[in-house]
Every structure is written in structure tokens, then in C-alpha cells.
Amino acid sequence: MQRQLKKTYKFAFKTALYITIFLTLLMSVFLYKFYAVDWIQIVFIALTCYVSSFIIIQYRVEQFIYKRVKKIYDDLTLLESSSLRKNRITTDMATLTEEIDKYAKDRKLEIETLKVREEYRKEFLGNVSHELKTPLFTVQGYILTLLDGAIKDKAVRDKYLNNANKGVERLIYIVKDLDMITKLEIGDLRLNIETFDIVELVQSVFELFEMKASKKQISLTFDLDYKNPIYVKADKERIQQVLTNLIVNSIKYGRSQGTTEVSIENLIKNKVIVRVTDNGEGIAKQHIPRLFERFYRVDKSGSRKVGGSGLGLAIVKHIIEAHDEKIYVESELEVGSEFSFTLEKTE
Template structure:
């Protein structure tokens, strides 16, 4: 029996006491009128009535409750509730209510999760279809035009072949990024952890993207002069990919004649935080929670003038999380954005 007196027992006891009192009262009146009144006989009769009434009522109540509760358990078992299926059937209403409430909460959470995943799946396949469709149709259009006779024009042939090649290159880029993000998500992409100078790596990225930034007259700068190296422990190639993606994004959505500034700060004893800050378009607060989703774009018009696979930020997030580190974003619309991530600092 549980620490607290079961409600069914209390019900049976109170009912049996009530019945015993009424029966004993009637018997006492009967004895008083027709026979000699004996207090011990009355008490013995009262106790016997109470005891047997309790047994009968408790048995009947439990049987009634058990049958109803068992039906509930059977119905829930059909829904494969392991917590209820493996445990004994209880007739205690408080315990049953708690179990049913827990079951309902778990199922509600499971259903909500499935709905979110289903919505995410629909969006993902829609986005993949859209991303692949554009370059495929572009390549198909140029090839069909060449086959229809434009191939005889040497200048036009070269022009169309170059454009078709760019479409194939974009397709390859999307497929490559999809393959990488899938490997990151399932943990198949191993990291090659090594010690390297993060300042030198960022300088290399600046040199790599100098021409791209020059086209929009954007300056790539450090917040200060880092005369000494800052050594971190991470996968150098992957971190370079993170820095490239973040700086490319800042150039794409930066203002003409703007700046992209990188800073490296000590966070705690063995951590540094790398910040990439720009004074570009900024991001509306409503879009920030979904910014790292695959193919999510703030620009709902579907414009692809800036290129890219739409997977850059998703890959960045997965690479940083694969290092057991954190990535953050702060942005004000029409003011600018700051992406930052942590890395393990070596002594």
C-alpha cells in the first residue's frame, strides 16, 4: 500500500462505517423494543458489520474501477506507451491521473516535433528543387539553343558554352555543399585537429577575397594590429572555410564603400572569440532564428544574383558545433551584422 491511504480504501471505509452505524442503530432499536439491550452485543455486531461491509465494498469498488482503468490501459497500450505497458495496472486515481497526464504531454511533444520535422522536410525539398532547377534550366537552355543552330556561330557558341559551364559549376557547388553538410550532420566528416595561427589564417582569407571585396569597394580590416600570433587548436581547413563563408557573406550583403572588420579577443583562459563585423544591410530580428537553416534566405524574392549555394551559414554552424564550440549572431536592420564564434586557445 502507498504511504497515503488509497482513496478507494477511504471510500470503502467511510461507506462501511455509515452502513454499520445505520444497521447498528436499527438493531439497537430492535433489541431495545423486543429484547434486552446489551452493549457488548451491539459493539460486536457494529464491528462485524463494519468489517464485512468494508471488504464487500472495497472488493466491489476495486473491481468496478479496475475494469474501467484496464480499458484505459488497453487503449493506451495500443498507442505503444512503454511507461504504461511495462508497469502494473493501478486503481489509484491520483497515480493514474499522473501517468495519463505524462503520457498526454509526451505524445503532444512528439506530435509537435513530428509536425516541425514534416514542415522542415517540405521546405527542404522545395528549396533543394528550387536551387537545382535554376542552374539545370540555364544549362539546358544554352545547350538546346546551340543544338538549334547557334553552334554554327563561333562567337555565340563560345559565349553560351561559358555560361553553361558556369551553370554546371554552380550545380557542382550545391551538390558538394550538400554532401559536406550531410556528412557533418551524421558525424561522418572527421576533423583534423592541429595547432595554427588564426591571425595568419585570416590574413590569408583577406588576400584570397581582396578582389571580390574591391569590386564593391569594401575594406577588409582587422580591428587592431595583431603583431603576435594567436594559436588555436582546431581543424585549420574547416576553420578557414568558416572564415571565408562569413567574410563572403559580409561582402555580398555589405554596403558599397563599407567595411568588414575582424577582431580576435580572449574570452576565458583557454578560449578566444573571433568576430566578423560589417556595416551592411543587417538582418531583421524575425529572420535571425532561422538564419542557419539550409537554403534559408532572408530575400524572399528568390533572387540569386549574389550566387552561392544557400548552405554557407548552415555549414559554418555545423563546423563550429563539430568543434564543440559556439557561434553567435547580432544584427540590426540597416545598421550591420556581427557573426562570432569561439575556438580553443593553445597555451
């Protein structure tokens, strides 16, 4: 590390001046009393004393401060301060204070971020464990019951095997979703971009879940009659998955005799925004920032009743972001929710 001197020499200037004044006065009295000296000699002595004092003081002070500041840099380097390693050592107190303050703030932010990540990791592992062990224990219970003799009863055997099969299907569903979201997060899932009619795609999703919605007496509708197609540029299969997740969620958490409405609006010249709105349970404000986290559930107790892997919204978010688009959510408890996302429009 190279040495950088202070920008100001005020300390050395003033200290050398004080020493010079003191020594000049002392020596002038002494020389005047014992030797015949003129004022030119006194000025020369004063200048010599001043220059010598300045150089010695400046050198010693810089050495003194530099050694201690270097130790601070070395200590901070042990804490992996890459930003400080790149800079020259400065003995200017203002600059040093600024650098140390910035270092402290960066480290504090890093520590807080690590704490948040650690909490998220613990919660995520707990959720994964819970989501997997529930169907595993269910399947294990049915199989053990059959092995204990229930397999001899044909009716019980068929029932338990069907239930065990449902548990295995749920495990497969969760693992597939986990595999997809992992690929999305690392950018390993390639998008097949094509041009298609988003109105037609929404209509096809409505048809898929028409029966599911009718069981809860929920109407699946557009906000208006779209007579002309609206063409967008995206991965049709993935956008269908996004619409499926959002519409299925609106049915799951919707009110009986409620409505799930889809609207498609022009946002800017080459963008449309697709809105999925319902008048269901709604979501409390404190949950909204975490809605798109993996396995995050608003209702910890009742959410299992409606099924799902707990990964749907996380997958939705990653698919939309993989298209370099945005997803938004607005919700009010006991009023309803609106999920919306943008897509690139084509002529």
C-alpha cells in the same frame, strides 16, 4: 500489469460505518423486542457487520475502478505510450490524473514538433528543387539552342558552352555543399585537429578575397594590429572554410565603401572568440533564428543575384559545432551584422 491499491480507504471506511450504524440500530431494535440480548452481543454484531461491509465494499470498488482504469491504460498503450507501459496500474485518482496529464502534454509537444518538422521538410524540399532546377534549366536551354543550329556559329557556340559550363559548376557546387553538410550532420566528417595561428589564417583569407572586396570598395581589416600570433587548436581547413563563408557573405551583402572587420579576443583562459563584423544591409530580427537553416534566404527575391548555394551558414554552424564550440550572430537592419565563434586556445 500488477495491481496497485488505493493509498486511502476513506470511501470504504465511511461507507462501511454508515451501513454498520444503520444495520446495528435496525437489528438492535428487532432483537431487543423479540430476543433478550445484551450490549456485548450488539457490539459483536456491529464489529462483524463493519468488517464484512468494509471488505466487500473495498474489494468491489477496487475491482470496479481497476477494470476501468486498466482500460484507460490499454487504450493509451495502443497510442504507443511507452512511459505508461513502464508503470504499474494505479487506481489512485490523483496519481492517475497526474500521469494522464503528463501523457497528454508529452503527446501535444510531440505533435507540435512533428508539425514543425513537416513544414521544415516541405520548405527544404521546395528549396532544394528550386536551387537545382535553376541551373539545370539554364544548362538545358543553352544545349537545346546549340542543337537547334546555333552550334554552327562559333561565337555563339563558345558563349553558350561557357554559360552551360557555369551552370554545371553551380550544380557541382550545390551538390558538394549538400554532401558536406550531410556528413557533418551524421558525424561522418572527421576533423584533422592541429595547432595554427588564427591571425595568419584570417590574413590569408583576406588576401584571397582582396580583389572581390575591392570591386565593391569594401575594406578587409583587423580591429587592431596583432603583432603576436594567436594559436588555436582546430581543423585548419574547416576553420578556413568558416572564415571564407563569413567574409564572403559580408562582402556580398556589404555596402559600397563599407568595411569588413575581424577581431580576435580572449574569452576565458583557454578560449578565444573570433568576430566578423560588417556595416552592410543587416538582418531583420525575425530572420535571425533561421539563418543557419539549409537554403534559408532572408531576401527571397534578390538573393539569387549574389549567387551561393544557400548552404554556407548551415555548413559554418555544423563545422563549429563539430569542434564542440559555439557560433553567435547579432544584427540590426540597415546597420550591419556580427558573426562570432569560439575556438580552443593553445599556449
